[in-house]
Amino acid sequence: MKILMITSEAVPFAKTGGLADAVSALSIALAKLGHDVRIVMPRYYRIDRNKLKQIPGPMGVHPGYQEIWTGVYQSTLPGAEVPVYFIDHEQSFGRDGVYGVPGATDFADNPQRFSLLGHAAFQLCRKIGWIPDIMHAHDWAASLAPILLKFNERHGDFSHTASVFTIHNIGYQGIYGKHLYPYTGLGWDHFYSAGFEDWDRINFLKAGIVSSDKLTTVSPTYAKEIQRPEFGFRMDGILRYRSNDLYGILNGVDTDIWNPAKDRLIPAQYTARTIEKKAVNKEALQKRMGLTVDANIPIVGIVTRLADQKGVAELFGPAYGSAHRICSEIKLQMVVLGAGEAWCESELVALSHKLSNFRAYVGYDESLSHLIEAGSDFFLMPSRYEPCGLNQMYSLLYGTLPIVRRTGGLADTVENYDEKTGEGTGFVLDNLTPQSIYDTVGWAAHAWYNKREHIEKMRKRAMAQKFGWDESAARYAEVYEAAIKGIEG
């Protein structure tokens, strides 16, 4: 099959979250299965044109309000034969930030910017003489492609192309004033029929859900949860309406990068059989974070965006957050790596000053994130909602037992500890409250001090889990087949 991925981010070129990892890894896995996969994305300011190959000639795109002349550059994903095409338009994309910059997290002209991406996807295919069987769009910023396919393009060159739209996080929808609707290039007759209308505004994600042939999201549990009001961010109704076309497919892990046996970002590589070497990483982590070096105290690690989704209010909220109580009352150490909401960043600094067994690094640091996974005993992730989540899977592979809330991909990947038998791969809490986080961390620490044989058994079981992309890619291929069958009807 010929598959075009349309996305606002893909590693290693641009990343703000797990979406960027998923798009590239899925593309590589599909290419390995023999599919012709290509990616189209914007060329942001930070993507150096000098390292890309220019496709000669300007490319005219007509998103509705004016003709826009863009350039097209090309590269490939590292270590793979997956072509990546970059739409180059200085005025739209030649700036820092994918969706915005700190302080202005959502650029006011995002509807124009990402409409351009959607229209450019079709022009690109014409320019390179390659018409895909599948257009696979990721999240709201790419949703215009399936919408245009359904309403404008399927009458011509793309009459046999089907669309798949993946929701990586339903919390981000691309909602703007309806005066910006004309930038989509669609007539007002599609304002309602394409699903844009949302309480008198426009909603890109909603239109993607209404207009795409098939829908997917990134874990089976999240696929069910988003059909309920508590998790659907107001999209639960239309998702229930489309539930026959909605699939939940778990993301995989890039095991070239996240593999304790060959991880070059940690001092001691290890496997389940040489797990004793994990202690070297623990010591390195304690030293690096300025904690007392002590093998006999458990470390709870956290690597996260400091966003409400991740349960940071319940963890670090200045009045009731559980981290302060956990570190004061339970004999353990806690290390946090995170960046995000300003109040939370300052709270982390304050806690580091107050508590000798709590240390935080505020910022983004790839190598520290690996050391935390390798050196910690437990990994805490009490998310409010979690479409898939990567860190709990990294933790399992590193023998670092996850303490998670039973939601989304966390529910699908972590099996709760059974203290009678020692079965399980982690510790699961149901209610997102400071008390319940405290109780569950306390439970894990209690097992660490009193049931070490269970902990060792769970570690081995955790490290034996498989989270490769191959199986997920095969499931996506099935969804593509179903989408094509649907339009050929």
Ligand code: ADP
């Ligand atoms: P989300 O995409 O919602 O942020 P995921 O768990 O799916 O959550 O993916 C987050 C990714 O970003 C992981 O690879 C995680 O290690 C990484 N990450 C998040 N915050 C940081 C940070 N401050 N430093 C380094 N890596 C981080």
